[in-house]
Amino acid sequence: MNVTSAVVLAAGEGQRLRPLTKHRPKPMLPAAGRPILEHVLDAIIDAGITDLHLVVGYKHERVQDYFGATYRGHSLTYHHQHKQLGSGHALLQAESAIDADFLVVNGDQLISHHTVSEVVDAHSVADVATLAVVESDDAPQYGGVRMQDDHIIELVEKPHSSEYRLLNAGIYAFAPSFFAEVEDTARFDGELSLTDTLSNLIEQNELVRGVRTEGIWRDATYPWDLISLAKTLLVRPGSIAAPVVDENVYVNEDAIVHDDATLHGPVVVGADSVIGPQAVVGPDTAIGQNVSIDAGAVVSTSVVDDDTRIGPNATLVECVTGQGVSIDAGTTIPGGTADVRINTTVHEDVSLGGVVADRTHLGGGTTLTSGVLIGPNATIHPGSRVKTNIGEDAEVSN
Amino acid sequence: MCGIIGYVGSRGDPSEVLMAGLSTLEYRGYDSAGIAVGNGSLQIEKREGELEALEKAVSTKSFSGSVGIGHTRWSTHGPPSDRNSHPHTDESNSVAVVHNGIIENYQELRDELQTEGVIFSSDTDSEVVPHLVAKNLKAGDDPERAFQRAVDRLEGSYALACVIEGEDAIFAAREDSPLVLGIGEEGYYLASDVPAFLEYTRDVVYLDDGEFVTLTEDDYIVSKDGHRVEKDVKTVEWSAEQTGKSGYDHFMLKEIHEQPTSLRQCLSGRVDELAGHITVEELTDLETPRSVQFVACGTSYHAAMYAAALLRDGGIPATAYLASEYATANPPIPDDTLVVGITQSGETADTMSALRDANSRGAETLALTNVVGSSAARECDHVLYIRAGPEIGVAATKTFSSQLIGATLLVENLLEETADRELIGALRDLPSNVQAILDNSNAEAVVDDFLESNAFFFIGRGTHFPVALEGALKFKEITYEHAEGFAAGELKHGPLALVTEHTPVFAVVTGNGENAHKTISNIKEVEARDAPVVVVTDGQSDAARYADAVLEIPETHEQMAPLLANVQLQLVAYHMANRLGRSIDKPRNLAKSVTVE
Numbered sequence: 001m002n003v004t005s006a007v008v009l010a011a012g013e014g015q016r017l018r019p020l021t022k023h024r025p026k027p028m029l030p031a032a033g034r035p036i037l038e039h040v041l042d043a044i045i046d047a048g049i050t051d052l053h054l055v056v057g058y059k060h061e062r063v064q065d066y067f068g069a070t071y072r073g074h075s076l077t078y079h080h081q082h083k084q085l086g087s088g089h090a091l092l093q094a095e096s097a098i099d100a101d102f103l104v105v106n107g108d109q110l111i112s113h114h115t116v117s118e119v120v121d122a123h124s125v126a127d128v129a130t131l132a133v134v135e136s137d138d139a140p141q142y143g144g145v146r147m148q149d150d151h152i153i154e155l156v157e158k159p160h161s162s163e164y165r166l167l168n169a170g171i172y173a174f175a176p177s178f179f180a181e182v183e184d185t186a187r188f189d190g191e192l193s194l195t196d197t198l199s200n201l202i203e204q205n206e207l208v209r210g211v212r213t214e215g216i217w218r219d220a221t222y223p224w225d226l227i228s229l230a231k232t233l234l235v236r237p238g239s240i241a242a243p244v245v246d247e248n249v250y251v252n253e254d255a256i257v258h259d260d261a262t263l264h265g266p267v268v269v270g271a272d273s274v275i276g277p278q279a280v281v282g283p284d285t286a287i288g289q290n291v292s293i294d295a296g297a298v299v300s301t302s303v304v305d306d307d308t309r310i311g312p313n314a315t316l317v318e319c320v321t322g323q324g325v326s327i328d329a330g331t332t333i334p335g336g337t338a339d340v341r342i343n344t345t346v347h348e349d350v351s352l353g354g355v356v357a358d359r360t361h362l363g364g365g366t367t368l369t370s371g372v373l374i375g376p377n378a379t380i381h382p383g384s385r386v387k388t389n390i391g392e393d394a395e396v397s398n
Numbered sequence: 399m400c401g402i403i404g405y406v407g408s409r410g411d412p413s414e415v416l417m418a419g420l421s422t423l424e425y426r427g428y429d430s431a432g433i434a435v436g437n438g439s440l441q442i443e444k445r446e447g448e449l450e451a452l453e454k455a456v457s458t459k460s461f462s463g464s465v466g467i468g469h470t471r472w473s474t475h476g477p478p479s480d481r482n483s484h485p486h487t488d489e490s491n492s493v494a495v496v497h498n499g500i501i502e503n504y505q506e507l508r509d510e511l512q513t514e515g516v517i518f519s520s521d522t523d524s525e526v527v528p529h530l531v532a533k534n535l536k537a538g539d540d541p542e543r544a545f546q547r548a549v550d551r552l553e554g555s556y557a558l559a560c561v562i563e564g565e566d567a568i569f570a571a572r573e574d575s576p577l578v579l580g581i582g583e584e585g586y587y588l589a590s591d592v593p594a595f596l597e598y599t600r601d602v603v604y605l606d607d608g609e610f611v612t613l614t615e616d617d618y619i620v621s622k623d624g625h626r627v628e629k630d631v632k633t634v635e636w637s638a639e640q641t642g643k644s645g646y647d648h649f650m651l652k653e654i655h656e657q658p659t660s661l662r663q664c665l666s667g668r669v670d671e672l673a674g675h676i677t678v679e680e681l682t683d684l685e686t687p688r689s690v691q692f693v694a695c696g697t698s699y700h701a702a703m704y705a706a707a708l709l710r711d712g713g714i715p716a717t718a719y720l721a722s723e724y725a726t727a728n729p730p731i732p733d734d735t736l737v738v739g740i741t742q743s744g745e746t747a748d749t750m751s752a753l754r755d756a757n758s759r760g761a762e763t764l765a766l767t768n769v770v771g772s773s774a775a776r777e778c779d780h781v782l783y784i785r786a787g788p789e790i791g792v793a794a795t796k797t798f799s800s801q802l803i804g805a806t807l808l809v810e811n812l813l814e815e816t817a818d819r820e821l822i823g824a825l826r827d828l829p830s831n832v833q834a835i836l837d838n839s840n841a842e843a844v845v846d847d848f849l850e851s852n853a854f855f856f857i858g859r860g861t862h863f864p865v866a867l868e869g870a871l872k873f874k875e876i877t878y879e880h881a882e883g884f885a886a887g888e889l890k891h892g893p894l895a896l897v898t899e900h901t902p903v904f905a906v907v908t909g910n911g912e913n914a915h916k917t918i919s920n921i922k923e924v925e926a927r928d929a930p931v932v933v934v935t936d937g938q939s940d941a942a943r944y945a946d947a948v949l950e951i952p953e954t955h956e957q958m959a960p961l962l963a964n965v966q967l968q969l970v971a972y973h974m975a976n977r978l979g980r981s982i983d984k985p986r987n988l989a990k991s992v993t994v995e
Contacts, residue, residue, distance in 0.1 A: 023837045056645065061836070064645040065655045078645030256672055272662065272826075274671045290662065290826060292671060307830035324830035359834055 003103050003120045003173060006049045007094045010037055010107030011057025011081040016342065019357035019392065020223050020322050022376045024062040027107035029226060030305050032233035032286045033250075033268045034241055036220070037063065037107045039233070041071050044105060046113035047120065050074040053097055054107070055090045057081035086191035088182040095179045101125075104194075106170035110229060112215030115171055122150075122211045123173035128181070129198060130209035132171040134217045142219070143168030143195055145210065152208040155199050168195065169217045222342070223320050223373070224352040226303045230286040234266030242268055249282075252289070261293075270306070294329070301335065302353070311364065318351050322358035322376060329364045338371025341389060354386075400484070400498045400989075401470040402577070403594045404559045404568045406613045407585015412466030413456055415587070419594035420449055420468050430483035431470040434494035436561045437463030442494060444483035464566050464615055467559045467588075469496035485561075486525040488532035489517060492563035495531070497524035498590050499575035500995075502554035527552070531560060542612055545569035549610070555747065557590055568613040572605040576745045576773060579603040579611060579618060581631055586613045592634055593788060603629045604771045632771060648982045650791035650876070654968050655836055658829040660796045663785040664803045669825050676810040676817045676825075684780050686812050687736035687762065690716040693724050693752035694740035697794040697871060698801060701766075702740050703864040704960060705805035712813040722995065724752035737761045738808070742789065742797045744772020747995045753778060766804045768797050782808055791983045793875045795968050798868060802961045803828070824955030831952040832965055841969035844932055844947045848902045849977060854879060855893065855929075856967070857886040857920060858906035858960075859913045865906050865960045869967035876975040876985050886920040899928035904967065906934045907941040908951070908959040914939040921945070932970075934963045 014026025021029070027037035041052065052071065056063045056078055067076055079093040091104060103120060105111065115132050123130035131152065133145050144164030146154040155168060178197070185197040201208050216236070220226050233239040234248060242250040248265030251257060255269045260277040263269070267282030270289035275281055278296045285299055288306035293299060295312045302319040310316065311328040317335030321327070335353040339346050354368040360375030362368075363382030374380065374390040381397035390396055401423030405415040416433045431452045432444025441461055445451035449470065469484035485494040501507070504523035507530065512518065516529050527548055534544035541562045546569075549558065555574035562569070570577060570588055580587030582599035588611075589595050592602055603620070605611060609627060611620045620627045646652035669676050690709055692702035702718035709716035719727060721739070731737070737756035741749040744767035753763050753774065765774035765781045768789070775781045784800035806825070810817050848854070854873055858866035863885045870883035884893050886905065897903065903924045907917045921931055921944045933945035936953045949970070951962040975982050 023833075054645075060645065061655055064652070065659065067644070068656075069644040076644070080645070254666055256670065258672055272666055276672060290829060292826065307827065307833075309827075324827075324834065359830070 001101060001120070001123055001125060003049060003101055003123070005051040005053065005098055005100065006044045006103040006105060007053045007055060007091060007098065008037070008040060008044070008105050008107045009055050009087055009090045010063055011055050011060070011084055011090050012108065013058040013084070014108060016221055017223055018342075019373060019376050020226075020320070020355065022392065023059060023323075023358055025056075025058045025060075025108075026220070028059075028062050028066065029220065030230075030286065030288060030303060031110060031220075031226070032230040032240055033270050033288060035066060036110060036229070037067075038071075039110050039239065040105055040107050041067075043111050043113040043116055044103065045072055045074060047116035049103055049116070049120070053077045053079060053094045055079045055081050055093050057084050057090070085187075087194040088185060088192035088197055091194060092179065092182055092192075098179075099176060101173060101175050104172040104174060108219070109170055110216060110218040110232070111169065111171055112217070115169065115213045115215035115217070118211050118213050118215070119171050119173050122209055127173070127209050128175045128178055128206055129201060130173040130211060131198070132169040132213050132215075133166050133210045134169045134213060134215075135165055136167050136217070138219075139164040139167040141221070143170075147210045147212075150209055150211075152198070152202055152210045155195055155202060155208075157193075157195055166212075169213070222340075222347065222350075223355045224318075224340070224350055226320050227284070227301060227318065230303050231266070231284045234268060234284065234286070240268050242270065264300070276312070288323070316353065318353040318370075319356065320352075320354075321356045322360070324359040325356050325375075326361045327356065328362060328366070328382065331362050331364065331366045333368045334370060336370040338369070340371040340373070342373070400590070401594065402467070402496050402498050402557055402559055402588070402590040403469075404467040404496075404570065404588030404613070405585060405595075406465045406566065406568055406615055407582065408464065408615065409584050411461050412463060413461040415595070415598065416466050416468035417453060417456060418597060419587075419589060420452070420470050422593045422596075423470055423589065423591060430479070431468070432483045432485050432496075433466060433468040434485040434487075434496075434561055435461045435463045435466040436563065436565065437461075438564060440487070440491055440494050440561060440563050442485055442487065442491065444480060444485065446480050446483060464585075465561055465568055467494065467496050467561055467568060469498075482520045482522050484524060486520060486522065486528050488528040490532070493528040493531045493535070493560065495524065495527045495558060495560045497527060498557040499555035499573075501526060501552050501556060503552070504554075507551060527558060527560070531562070535562070541565050541567070542569060545571075546610055559588055566614060569610070570605075570613070571610045573607050574747070574750070574773075577605045579605065579613070581618075585615060586618050588613060596634070600634050601631050602634055602771075603631055604776070605629075606776070634770070648791065648972070648976075650793055650795060650972055650982050653789055653791050653796045654965070654972060656787070657796045657799050657965065658833045658836070660786040660800055661803060661832060662829050663787065664800045665825055665828070666785075668807055669822055671822055671826060674816065674819060674822060676807060676822065678782055678807050678811050680782055681780060681808070681811050684736075684764070684811065686714070686814060688715070688734040689732055689736075690714060690812070691729065691731070691735060691737045691756070691761075692716065692718040692740060693721040693737060693749055693756070694718070695721050695746055695748050697798050697868060698740040698742060698746070698749070700864040700868040700871070701798060701801035701805055702738070703867070704802055704861055705738070705740070705809060707861050707864075708805065708809040708957065709812065712809060714812060719752070721746070721748040721752040725755055731756060731759050731761045735761050736764055738764045738766060739774055739778065740766045740801055740805075741772075741774050742768045742794055742801070744769040744774035746774075750774060750777070751995060764808075766801060766808065768800070792985055792988050793872055793971070793982070795872075798964065799832070799961055802964075806957060821955050821957060824958045827954065828958060828961070831954055831958070831962055834952050835962060835965045839949065839966060839969050840947075841949060841966055842973040844949065845970055845974040845977060847930065847947070848974070850900075851902050852880070852898070852900040853896065854881040854902055854904065855897065855924075856881065856883040856904045856906075857889060857917065858883075858963075859886045859917050861957070861960045862906040862908070862913075862917075862963065865964050865967065866904075868964055869904060869906075869970070872968060872971040873974065875988060876971055876980055876982050877978055878980060878986070879974070879978075886917045889920050890923060894923060894927070897924050897927045897929045899930070902930045902932060904932045904934065904970065905941070905945075906960075906963045907939055908936045908963065909956055910938040914941065917941070918944065934966050936962075
């Protein structure tokens with residue numbers, strides 16, 4: 001059916017992406033040079049839906065500052081979720097603005113406009129809820145789904161069982177009556193989850209329509225996933241904002257690339273960024289805006305976010321930086337597989353050089369052991385060897 | 399000082415366009431508002447107070463017709479009241495006029511009309527215009543000529559729009575007060591400021607002084623001295639929605655948060671890190687003068703003080719003048735002097751008059767402004783745009799930051815030697831450093847301790863002196879609390895007598911040089927009088943030791959530190975005003991763009 005309004009849920013922090021989410025919510029993390037949320041809004045608008053509502057909460061200023069009052073000429077209405085009490089609670093913040101069947105999308109996962117269209121097309125006047133279903137090996141870690149014909153018969157959060165091959169892609173069409181269903185849903189642990197409401201509907205034998213889709217669906221769960229998001233998008237037509245200058249090489253008009261610098265595609269260089277002589281950038285690398293990469297530096301398979309400075313002859317492989325990071329001359333982040341520790345969990349065999357969070361300063365000649373997380377706002381003195389994770393505001397010299 | 403909107407076209411109900419326009423113009427003035435719609439006879443509604451009062455009145459009636467004008471007013475003559483609101487009419491309600499500016503010879507015209515038996519119904523200078531038009535109509539003039547002959551009698555500054563019973567046209571004129579035409583698909587628009595009709599069109603024609611325009615549904619005709627003038631149609635890049643609050647409670651906070659972006663825009667393409675130089679394309683034909691005079695008002699004056707200090711530091715004699723004092727101070731303009739006007743809107747009357755004065759005395763002039771096509775931009779020999787985007791909050795925030803950067807760019811262009819690498823690095827780090835302050839500022843918590851304080855003082859030395867003045871100005875503008883800025887060293891020469899335990903002192907101290915140490919001595923002076931001290935610092939000196947609260951800024955080049963310190967003080971003013979429940983975006987008695995002298 002015809003749907004004109006979309007509610008985008010962009011209020012959550014994305015705690016597993018710490019330390020990158022210290023100053024901004026997950027939807028504002030970069031996916032090949034643009035926030036994830038910007039790709040989401042593109043998918044919605046490309047599917048023909050232009051009345052856009054954003055539910056914002058955690059570090060909402062960053063969303064508002066970036067997008068302002070409009071995106072691609074369509075006005076954005078912000079709804080504030082003051083406490084992050086679940087996706088259902090987030091949705092209720094937009095209730096007053098919606099009076100017809102509407103789309104709901106997670107603001108922190110990459111989706112395709114085809115999927116949005118498929119969900120909207122399948123949703124009918126008689127339906128309360130329709131959702132997109134994607135086949136994926138990752139289903140056990142997300143919302144696992146079981147279907148019968150065209151409807152959902154089971155919805156389980158993180159089933160951790162390989163029986164589940166289908167996942168809930170977080171793209172929904174709802175009837176206005178769905179708000180009342182959310183309000184009637186019991187809170188679990190103080191939180192009100194959309195999927196609990198959907199499970200209740202299924203239990204009550206209400207028809208929850210499922211739409212199997214082949215469209216792209218990508219999530220960044222951990223910081224290193226930002227590298228694979230960039231890789232995916234750099235070879236996906238229409239995903240990169242900057243003009244193409246060579247095959248899979250995108251350079252913004254306001255960037256300055258020295259004649260003696262080398263760009264290996266797939267790569268994107270954002271506005272006002274500067275690449276010095278003999279620097280080598282790429283492949284599989286996304287450089288944000290106002291970044292400096294000095295002479296002779298080497299950056300590959302990495303995400304370098306806005307305002308970051310990379311000094312002469314530094315090497316970054318499989319690295320993710322936050323914003324405003326300074327990496328001084330001769331620093332080495334070598335890449336390779338490592339066991340990465342996040343809080344008390346260890347993730348084995350991750351390809352990750354290192355994560356350097358917002359406004360962290362790595363002094364000249366610093367060397368990182370693969371897989372360490374540093375910052376935000378940490379200071380590493382010149383010549384240090386960093387072998388373990390370094391927390392916020394910490395100062396390290398050795 | 400006021401806002402004007404006009405519309406001729408096929409939309410059916412002009413009141414919609416007029417009310418939408420007035421609401422975006424509201425920041426220019428807001429003690430009364432009104433509209434006049436022509437459909438055979440004239441239908442007029444006007445109300446004292448904020449725009450809501452008029453909106454209520456308009457919503458209960460139906461308007462139809464093809465032509466209308468509207469106005470929001472900020473008092474210069476006569477107290478705000480329904481009868482002093484625009485539009486003003488003649489005695490028979492057949493001519494309605496909205497006016498922005500001041501008619502200097504209105505008393506003489508009023509006396510003359512009164513002698514002829516005309517009865518005035520308001521105290522305003524503007525009301526002479528509809529009476530003059532009506533008089534000319536009675537004398538047999540056609541409407542266009544009646545309007546033009548009336549305008550010919552006026553002395554002073556004006557943007558005028560007039561509708562006449564039975565005429566599907568707007569007659570308008572401009573002299574020293576901004577007026578812009580919009581060319582839309584469903585008709586023509588007229589406004590004192592572009593955002594008023596941006597919802598409908600981006601194609602605009604800027605009127606020049608002395609020009610008349612007649613707008614009908616089919617055409618617009620611009621003329622000057624009786625001859626038709628061909629005008630360029632320009633396309634503006636701002637979108638109407640950019641004037642929305644994007645989820646913030648106040649434009650001011652939105653604009654404070656926009657600074658990383660607006661600074662990026664200001665710097666984009668002007669700083670080349672690889673080549674190590676700063677170039678401003680607009681200024682390539684600007685020669686280095688032997689001396690520079692800055693003229694500006696309010697916040698822009700503080701940017702002028704900063705700019706003058708930088709130039710003097712670079713060996714070029716430079717002085718900042720308050721534009722309203724420039725004519726009185728009457729400084730000699732030596733040969734080869736550049737006079738720089740700093741004005742956000744490019745329409746500030748005091749600054750424009752100082753620039754015109756300088757121009758008439760043969761000086762080269764330069765405008766540092768935010769508004770493309772503004773009077774300052776068009777009348778000066780050179781223009782440097784600060785590219786901050788539209789600013790709606792009356793209290794200037796992002797435009798001040800961009801003025802400081804504009805000043806830096808200008809100074810680097812004027813100085814012969816090449817820019818130092820550290821400054822270039824600091825300019826490139828600026829958006830990130832401002833973002834760091836926005837992410838981490840504790841200003842909101844700091845002001846909580848001072849809700850009961852009597853007065854607020856701001857001190858700084860060198861380039862932090864203008865920051866102290868600006869901190870105090872912002873604070874007084876929107877909190878309505880008494881606030882003063884002083885050069886730190888001046889405290890002991892008088893103001894210290896005001897310092898008590900109930901007067902918090904905000905001190906700006908960065909670096910660890912002589913200026914910092916001297917300011918720390920001044921902090922100790924006020925500390926000894928039990929005043930609470932808030933230090934804005936980059937942590938290089940030990941100033942924090944003497945402070946009751948600290949507002950931190952990132953360490954940077956000394957030339958950029960004032961800008962960063964100012965961001966903390968913007969947040970201090972905002973959060974204090976918010977705690978006190980003030981009307982932050984529209985403080986009492988103030989207007990955004992001051993187009994009267």
